[in-house]
Amino acid sequence: MIGKSALPRCWRNRKDLTTLPVVYTNQHKAWMDSIIFLDWFGTVFVPEVQRRQAADGITGPVVLILDNAPCHPDASILNDVEPGFSVMYMPPNCTSPIQPIDQGAIETMKRLYRRGLLAELLLNETNDGLDVTKFQKKLTVDDCSRLASKAWSQVKETTLARVWRKLLGEQHGEETPTPPSSPDGILEQLAAVNPAITPSDMTAWLQVDHADPGHGLMTDDEILQAARREDVEDEEEVDDPSPTSAASPAVSAAAAVVTGPSKEEALTGFDTVVKYLSTKSDQQSQYLLRQFNKLFTPLNNN
16 A cells, blocks of 8 residues: 555554555655665565465566556666566557456445445444545545455455456357446445435546556656655655764764764664665665665664
8 A cells, every 4th residue: 555655644653664454665656666676576575475385385487567657667676686586567558458457356346445435434424424525534544444354355366366367368168257236235225325415426526547557757856856755745744753863972982982873873874775775776785775765764763
């Protein structure tokens, strides 16, 4: 899940975002980019597949099939992340094979998400009726992450299997039809919000983000700004922690007794590496820069 704020207000009291029901990161336009994808591939995809292989008692190479979205790094970069893991890109203009994925798994999840969103809205009905604007203003990133996680958990294995059968051109027996354009229950829920809603209105709402790819082309300056976390301020973003004050002479003297560099020396080293990586525009350097920035804040606060 990608948002604009590094730490949305609804999570400012959370000490660990890894316990969220989704994997959360941020980008100043809330887009997927090559830095985030590389980070996800190495820190989420690879470990999760390895855990699944260990649980199922299986071994062997792993291939991730990708489309040619501009937010995907070069295969040579991804293939160097972990031995036994590689990626394979589909040929350009492969709309027909990819369409079952969009219409099957992704569209099913989006519709389940919207159904959950409508259910939340109806639960917030008061004696004065439904106030959609008020509900929308109260909705937080935490609410959305919970709804997204629940929606994905409701996508059936048969739906995913059907996607692969269509992708591979296999037809085994009678196919379960693709989810209809008017899923059961959604029209009734919309009618409860506004009795004037028509089936065409519902279809337009379900497909409102159909043309949104979820990514964009970033300039070199935008990549550097994202990596440096110099994103535009968001109303939900929490102020950056205050910089650590300089150590007193007594603390410095005590630190000198300990084998190894002091905290101040370590922070200076971090800063030097970050400055160096900030001058590089290649994806590997930007990936390392993102990891260093993640480590810097907890080290600076300890």
